[in-house]
Amino acid sequence: MTVLLEAFEVEKSFGGFTAVNKVSFQLKVGEITGLVGSNGAGKTTLLNSLYGKTSIDHGAIFLNGVDVATMPAFQRVRLGLGMVFQITSVFNELSVTENLRLGALAKSKEQRPSSEVEIISMLKTIGLESRENDIASTLSHGEKQWLEIGMVLLAKPQILLLDEPTSGMTKAEAIKTSDLCKQLLSSGAVKSIVVVEHNIDFIRRVSEKVLVMHRGSIIASGTIEEVQKDQLVRDSFLGRMI
């Protein structure tokens, strides 16, 4: 399978505290990768390093073969990264359609003419077609989360990074979100998805591959069944979740 993103011995420290310690992994086409670990394991710092919010101290991050470690966030996005935050990050003063339009207009000039058609289609995909003219601040938390996903998707990312997407969602909303993730991958809307999540049921539902982080390092990787057998994983994370 084609490698889309490769992190190689990524390190990040804050003062004397090592948040990410020589982390290496690959994201391949067609995968939904779950990034799990207890609080303070370094998941969010790693995610922030991938999209450029946090600069890394050592190592390299290759996106489609290009080292993006020193690039600003917007350039990494242009090369194919899409980021969806735990705390929804939409444009509250703008309408649902204007939010989506901002995603659609971020594409290259040649791709923009088809934007309006794609916006209408995306409204249906995320189930907000009846609220297209509503101001985003009036949406529920789950609706905002879907709007954000829709907005990011319209910018045509290859890899979608989701930071705790089900946080604050109802069980029904979480199930709908897992279905949406699978649909995005199967339809080819994105090539790969990374989900940082505490909700192990959600991970089980969407991810074929799981990376387990503990104290800044990846201590196990594989299917959920494989990593579940690891004693350190059970002690540090899964034992408490199962």
Add this chain to the structure above:
Amino acid sequence: MSSDLFFIDRFGRYFVWAIFAISVDLMWGYGGMLTFGHAAFFGSGGYLVAVFTTRSGWFLPIPLWPALLLALCVIAIFSFFVASLVFRGRLPLRGVEFAVITLAIAYLLEQYARAGGDVTGGQNGILFRDNLKMFGLDLHRGRGFYALTGVSLFVIYLISRLFVKSRSGLITRGIRDNEDRIELLGYNVPILKVGLFVMVSVFAGFAGSLFYIHDGIVSPSAVGVTASTQVLLWVALGGRGTLIGPIVGTIILQHLTATLSGTLLDTWLLIIGVLLIAVVMVFPSGVLGYLVRGSSK
């Protein structure tokens, strides 16, 4: 000048101020960047035209209209330089930090204008020699000035309206709402902010040029903090983020000031102050801002 012409002339001045208010509205109301020093560019327009038309040496003096064009070019370059430092540095400035920097720029320029000796005329400023004329038409006073400023306001409003309706305008509103998200959609935020800053600075400089040429004199307070904060009141009163609101706010507040200051010599400032407080409390997003957005919420 007859009373009618004086009245018409006064409206010409309101129109110029309204252009200044539109430039602040684009920056603050649409871009979410509060500037406390925008008169630095308004006043610089006046100063630069005055220097280019009255000082001697090298290629100076030059005629009025080329001087105005050159002044706008200088303002564009200066504002590009300032915005590049502020928005594209290692630690780009936002919010309060940006507001403080703009305040400092206005303060520094005002101090330079006071201490600038022969170039700026020091405390006394510079007297203009030329009047506003085009193809033999007198545009300096009365109906001529009213027509010139009215057309200028209309054109600037139209450009601004087209801008806010464009892709760049939507991105600008996105920056106001959520700058981090705009960047994470792949937009180059610093470049967009620099572009906006240059555009609004040129608008302000153009308005300032017309205003001070018409006044016949430009002095240090033109680039200062007082003029910079005054325009914020006009925008806040009319309704930021509406374009038309700042025009209405400017005209109402300036007309009220001019009328009351002539009749209620001791109390007019108090009346204006109370009125402003009341309006801001009842309509936090400005009068037109309330009519456009607030009433629908």
